[in-house]
Structures are given as C-alpha cells and as structure tokens.
Amino acid sequence: MKNISILGSTGSIGTQALEVVKANPDLYKISALTAQSNADLLIKQALEFLPLMVVIGDEGQYLKVKAELSSTPVKVLSGEDALCEAASIAEADFVLTAVVGAVGLKPTIAAIEAGKDIGLANKETLVVAGDLITALAKQHGVRIIPVDSEHSAIFQCLVGEENNPIEKIYLTASGGPFRGKDRAFLTGVTKAEALKHPNWVMGAKITIDSASLMNKGLEVIEAKWLFGLEPDQIDVIVHPQSIIHSLVQFNDGSMKAQMGLPDMKLPIHYALAYPQRISSDFKRFNFMDYPELTFAQADRETFRNLDLAFIVMRRGGNMPCIINAANEVVVNAFLQGQIGFLQMSDVIEACMDNIAFIAEPSLNNYLETDRYTRIFAGELVTKQVNYNQN
Ligand code: NDP
Numbered sequence: 001m002k003n004i005s006i007l008g009s010t011g012s013i014g015t016q017a018l019e020v021v022k023a024n025p026d027l028y029k030i031s032a033l034t035a036q037s038n039a040d041l042l043i044k045q046a047l048e049f050l051p052l053m054v055v056i057g058d059e060g061q062y063l064k065v066k067a068e069l070s071s072t073p074v075k076v077l078s079g080e081d082a083l084c085e086a087a088s089i090a091e092a093d094f095v096l097t098a099v100v101g102a103v104g105l106k107p108t109i110a111a112i113e114a115g116k117d118i119g120l121a122n123k124e125t126l127v128v129a130g131d132l133i134t135a136l137a138k139q140h141g142v143r144i145i146p147v148d149s150e151h152s153a154i155f156q157c158l159v160g161e162e163n164n165p166i167e168k169i170y171l172t173a174s175g176g177p178f179r180g181k182d183r184a185f186l187t188g189v190t191k192a193e194a195l196k197h198p199n200w201v202m203g204a205k206i207t208i209d210s211a212s213l214m215n216k217g218l219e220v221i222e223a224k225w226l227f228g229l230e231p232d233q234i235d236v237i238v239h240p241q242s243i244i245h246s247l248v249q250f251n252d253g254s255m256k257a258q259m260g261l262p263d264m265k266l267p268i269h270y271a272l273a274y275p276q277r278i279s280s281d282f283k284r285f286n287f288m289d290y291p292e293l294t295f296a297q298a299d300r301e302t303f304r305n306l307d308l309a310f311i312v313m314r315r316g317g318n319m320p321c322i323i324n325a326a327n328e329v330v331v332n333a334f335l336q337g338q339i340g341f342l343q344m345s346d347v348i349e350a351c352m353d354n355i356a357f358i359a360e361p362s363l364n365n366y367l368e369t370d371r372y373t374r375i376f377a378g379e380l381v382t383k384q385v386n387y388n389q390n
C-alpha cells in the first residue's frame with residue numbers, strides 16, 4: 001500500500017490522479033489533499049477518500065471546510081505554511097505535486113526534506129529552481145518521477161539505459177490551437193480561442209502556455225534538470241497527433257519513443273505505480289484511427305516564447321525563474337482580458353532584460369527574483385492596460 005498526498009487535488013491533474021487512486025483501492029491510500037479555493041470539491045474528495053489532512057489555501061473558506069468535515073477525523077488546515085505540512089505529513093510515502101505555478105516550490109522542498117518520493121506535475125518548480133531541487137533530491141535519496149507526459153515518456157525510454165549516453169532528446173509538441181498561424185493572426189486571438197486545445201483538456205494556465213508554446217519552453221528547462229542534459233541535447237519537434245509523447249536518441253544513433261493516446265491518466269498511473277507497471281482499463285490505441293503520424297519544425301519566430309525559454313536555459317542562473325514569474329503574470333493578465341496574446345512575450349522579454357541577473361542563486365535569491373519579477377511585470381501590464389484604454 002502506497003500512501004499518497006496530492007497537492008492541488010481539485011485541479012485537472014489532481015482529479016485525474018484521484019480517479020487512478022479510486023480504481024486501485026488495494027494499492028493506494030490518500031494521506032493529504034489540498035486546494036486553493038474550490039472548497040466544495042475538496043470537501044467532496046475528503047468525504048470520499050478520508051485523508052488524514054486537507055488544506056484549503058483560501059483562509060476565508062477554512063470555517064466552511066472545517067464545519068463540513070467536523071464529523072470525520074480529517075484534520076483541516078489553511079494558509080501558506082499548511083501546504084508544506086501537507087507535503088511533509090509523516091504517513092505519506094509519495095507526494096504528487098499538482099499545484100500550478102511557482103507556489104509549488106516551498107512544498108516540494110518540504111516533501112523532499114521529509115524524504116518523500118515526488119510525482120512531479122508542477123513543472124514550474126523545476127523551472128524556477130531546478131538546480132536546488134535536483135541536488136536536494138539527491139541528498140535525501142528521493143526519486144523525482146515526472147508526470148508531464150513528455151518527461152514521463154523520456155523517463156520510460158531511459159529505464160534500463162542508466163549507463164548508456166544520451167545523445168539527444170526530442171520533446172514532442174502538439175503545436176496547440178494556433179499551429180500554422182502567423183503573428184498577424186495571433187494579434188487578435190481571444191481567450192476563448194486560446195483555451196481550446198486540440199488534444200488535451202487541462203487547467204487554464206497550462207492551456208494558455210500550450211497555445212503560446214511557453215509550455216514547451218518550460219518543458220525544455222524541466223527536461224534539462226530531470227535528465228541532467230546540456231541545452232544542445234534538447235530539441236523540440238511538432239507532432240500534431242500527440243501520440244508519440246517524446247523520444248530519446250542514444251549515442252549509437254538508435255532512438256526510443258514512448259507512445260499512447262493523449263490521456264494524462266497514463267503518465268499519472270505510471271508515476272504512482274513506478275517502478276512497477278500495473279494493469280489499467282484505459283482506452284487502447286487503434287492504429288487505424290491514426291494512419292499518419294506527422295512531424296514539423298517548431299515555428300520559434302512566430303511563437304517567440306519557445307525561443308525565449310531556450311535563451312534563458314542557456315544563460316542559467318535566475319533567468320528561468322524570471323521567465324516563469326513573468327509568464328505567470330502575463331498569462332493571468334491575458335486571461336483577465338488585460339493584454340493581447342502577443343503582448344505576453346513582450347512583457348516577458350522586458351523582464352528578462354531588466355531584472356538583475358544572478359549566476360548562482362540561493363533559495364532566497366530565487367524567491368526574491370520571483371517577487372521582483374512579478375512586481376515589474378505587473379507594472380508593465382498596468383502600463384499596457386492604460387495604453388490600450390487611451
Ligand atoms: P489546475 O489549474 O487545473 O489545478 C491547479 C491546482 O492547484 C488546483 O487544485 C488549485 O486549487 C491549486 N492551486 C491553484 N493556485 C494555488 C495556489 N496559489 N496555492 C495552492 N494551490 C493552488 O492545473 P493543472 O492540473 O492543469 O496543472 C497542475 C500542474 O501540472 C501545473 O504545473 C501544470 O503545468 C502541470 N501539468 C498539467 C497537465 C494537465 O494535463 N493538466 C499536463 C502536464 C503538466 P483550486 O482548484 O482550489 O483553485
């Protein structure tokens with residue numbers, strides 16, 4: 001029996017993880033669940049899975065959750081520090097990090113320091129502080145098992161290849177809803193259009209990131225840290241069918257790919273069960289539904305974010321932290337209708353140019369960089385809003 005805590009249990013990844021847990025009651029037990037503001041779903045999940053602890057981030061909803069769970073032994077906590085408590089609860093063996101954004105950094109550190117294996121969906125944490133997180137995981141002897149489908153694919157391809165040099169990896173990208181479009185088209189795209197992903201149903205932030213190709217950019221940096229690669233060893237290839245989830249090319253020229261239908265439950269299921277594979281009733285692949293798998297070059301000129309991510313990966317230091325914080329601000333602003341689709345990259349680039357570079361940041365440096373960048377990006381967004389209004 002594996003005891004699992006899920007940070008962000010009410011989200012897209014969190015709810016799918018709970019479906020996997022529910023389908024395997026003899027294998028998994030829930031230790032802690034957390035949500036930010038969706039108290040109703042958290043209460044429902046708590047009544048069903050009876051964890052030891054739940055955390056509701058929004059303190060205004062604490063009393064409601066507490067009252068609804070008063071007849072159960074479930075402990076209810078609220079506030080920022082509580083997320084770290086859920087991440088390090090003694091009974092858990094495994095923590096699935098499925099919160100969205102850099103807010104996952106501190107609880108992921110808490111989980112690693114408490115010796116928990118990590119199922120990592122929250123890619124922003126590795127983007128922000130990949131050096132610290134991977135070093136800490138090594139120090140505490142904990143495994144980081146990727147949940148992101150591309151990284152799960154690479155991870156699966158590498159099983160049994162521990163001593164064999166990787167020449168290169170290819171992360172596949174669907175290209176998102178605006179594949180093939182030019183900048184003139186992108187100027188006017190709406191939030192509703194950007195939220196329509198062709199192959200995956202996901203949370204709002206990652207869906208916008210997929211439309212702008214920032215998601216692939218974040219994944220490039222995530223891959224660098226997960227697999228210990230040099231920037232030149234990572235490439236991106238557009239594969240609109242999302243069947244090949246990513247590929248590894250070894251030093252003899254041979255390539256391995258991992259395939260499957262685009263369903264996040266597969267990589268979640270794999271991460272929870274690792275190192276075993278356990279049976280599932282997920283829909284099986286039918287070749288005749290996909291008579292052609294196609295590939296194309298990513299258009300880094302139109303989708304500037306992907307290029308910016310490669311630039312910050314090469315520069316290192318706190319640059320990936322800057323790009324991540326700026327991106328969180330602009331995605332939010334785009335979702336609020338404050339700035340246009342292409343303006344997102346402009347603000348991000350201005351942050352890259354203006355926030356002080358730190359070559360070897362400490363945790364504190366990362367937290368400060370994150371904070372300053374959000375302020376700076378927020379000011380740029382406000383200027384843009386004023387400009388748009390005049
Ligand atoms: P969602 O927006 O669907 O869910 C996010 C979860 O985090 C919710 O439980 C939410 O609570 C909680 N949350 C939001 N803000 C905060 C906060 N400030 N503090 C604490 N908790 C918070 O996101 P996804 O499930 O789509 O994505 C989660 C992570 O997984 C992201 O890092 C994403 O990049 C990654 N990922 C997602 C994939 C997908 O298919 N969805 C695929 C690959 C990676 P509440 O519901 O109460 O708001």
Ligand code: MG
Nearest residue numbers: 148149150219
């Ligand atoms: Mg992915």
